[in-house]
Amino acid sequence: MEPHAIVIGAGLAGSSAAERLAARGWRISLIDRAAAPGEGASGNRAGVLRPLPSLDDNRLARLTRAAFTYALAHLQALTAAGLPLRWGQTGVLHLARDERHAATQQRVVAEQAPADGYLRWLDREAASELAGWPVACGGWWFAGGGWVDPASLCRANLARHGAAVQPYYRRQVERIERDGGCWRCFAGNGELIAAAPVLVLANAGEVRRFAAASHLPLRRARGQVSHLPAVAGSPPAIVVCRLGYVTPAIDGLRCAGASFAVDDDEAELRATDHAENLARLEFILPGYSRHFDAASLDGRVGFRPLSPDRLPMVGALADATAVDAACAASSPGELRRLPGLYLCNGFGARGIVWSALAGELLACLVDGSPPPLAADLVAAVDPGRFLLRGRRQRRAAGGPR
Numbered sequence: 001m002e003p004h005a006i007v008i009g010a011g012l013a014g015s016s017a018a019e020r021l022a023a024r025g026w027r028i029s030l031i032d033r034a035a036a037p038g039e040g041a042s043g044n045r046a047g048v049l050r051p052l053p054s055l056d057d058n059r060l061a062r063l064t065r066a067a068f069t070y071a072l073a074h075l076q077a078l079t080a081a082g083l084p085l086r087w088g089q090t091g092v093l094h095l096a097r098d099e100r101h102a103a104t105q106q107r108v109v110a111e112q113a114p115a116d117g118y119l120r121w122l123d124r125e126a127a128s129e130l131a132g133w134p135v136a137c138g139g140w141w142f143a144g145g146g147w148v149d150p151a152s153l154c155r156a157n158l159a160r161h162g163a164a165v166q167p168y169y170r171r172q173v174e175r176i177e178r179d180g181g182c183w184r185c186f187a188g189n190g191e192l193i194a195a196a197p198v199l200v201l202a203n204a205g206e207v208r209r210f211a212a213a214s215h216l217p218l219r220r221a222r223g224q225v226s227h228l229p230a231v232a233g234s235p236p237a238i239v240v241c242r243l244g245y246v247t248p249a250i251d252g253l254r255c256a257g258a259s260f261a262v263d264d265d266e267a268e269l270r271a272t273d274h275a276e277n278l279a280r281l282e283f284i285l286p287g288y289s290r291h292f293d294a295a296s297l298d299g300r301v302g303f304r305p306l307s308p309d310r311l312p313m314v315g316a317l318a319d320a321t322a323v324d325a326a327c328a329a330s331s332p333g334e335l336r337r338l339p340g341l342y343l344c345n346g347f348g349a350r351g352i353v354w355s356a357l358a359g360e361l362l363a364c365l366v367d368g369s370p371p372p373l374a375a376d377l378v379a380a381v382d383p384g385r386f387l388l389r390g391r392r393q394r395r396a397a398g399g400p401r
């Protein structure tokens, strides 16, 4: 098979998949309806990079730990290569919601004994000192975390392997079809945009327009970030989170967010969402929000591609038409896959965290090399999981997914 793949979508998902495939010698035809990379959900000024530990070290915790570690190495490699990536490894302070949550955070650190550089617990005084502002609770300190300009990450990914990635911007794929061993992508006027043996669908919530992916339980979650004018040198100089986040000043503005509304298609900024973000900011840094007026803030709206279990969808797409509802498959290996068709999607609210590892996993699955994750975590992000017997029965009964 010719090592040539089409990737639809030049956001975090598509650019990461393209970069990892190109690193293995693949030629990539990258298609996006926008004029440049990172114009969709991946276009915020900055987002947060940090993992999400849990007391039981569940799949989300294990996956975000692996993804965070992988992302840091990737960002460092892009920076070392002189690529135009903007990020700041300022550290992330994840404050506890309340005293009960603070106790849980402390137990996680005590029981799991993570390396200091990865995670430490800070009491309220130490947290306030780091934030440069009095806070209500102590919290987790991820010294290696920080903020990332996601569109700059997309651009850096796509620039890394030079001419290996051929972009087709301002081209919307309306139809995909497989013919003669190749996937073909067509524009609305019937024009063939590109054809290749492998096709990676990384076009976020729009993927369900394609019949082969229409069964995926992917939804769009609208999010609005508020841009807060910032005086040079003012606190915080680190990222601070507490049911929301605020970044350090970047080019004179902080990002504070973010609102979250499923199946809300309003593309314009809303003052009500700015007010929500200011309320979040007040919860993070008491007294801080009084300097801002929701009616006069600027910001940005994006649409997160959300999966029901909040885990990404990375891997070969299963043939949903071949799944018999009466005796559905019980393991991913039993599912019939559509040849050459892959998904890199469902990044939800954590695309900055997922993208580098997801791109690497996707590339391993495409070229058959060993995946960078344990088998149960590969299965946890397999897009075929939504077609498995147990999950289908639970969904039909309205139970947990």
Ligand SMILES: Cc1cc2nc3c(=O)[nH]c(=O)nc-3n(C[C@H](O)[C@H](O)[C@H](O)COP(=O)(O)OP(=O)(O)OC[C@H]3O[C@@H](n4cnc5c(N)ncnc54)[C@H](O)[C@@H]3O)c2cc1C
Pocket (backbone or CB within 6 Å): 008, 009, 010, 011, 012, 013, 014, 031, 032, 033, 034, 038, 039, 040, 041, 042, 043, 044, 046, 047, 048, 049, 150, 171, 172, 173, 174, 202, 203, 204, 206, 207, 222, 223, 224, 225, 245, 257, 258, 259, 301, 302, 303, 304, 305, 344, 345, 346, 347, 348, 349, 350, 351, 352, 353, 354
């Ligand atoms: C408000 C907000 C705050 C966030 N904060 C954080 C954060 O702090 N930390 C974090 O880790 N993550 C955060 N995220 C999540 C992260 O931004 C997303 O998970 C990520 O950007 C999704 O990347 P994507 O490539 O899947 O989607 P997108 O960036 O939307 O890319 C999809 C691309 O596909 C293209 N496309 C769609 N359909 C077609 C078609 N038919 N033909 C051609 N092109 C097509 C689009 O133009 C788009 O460029 C946030 C998201 C939002 C909205």
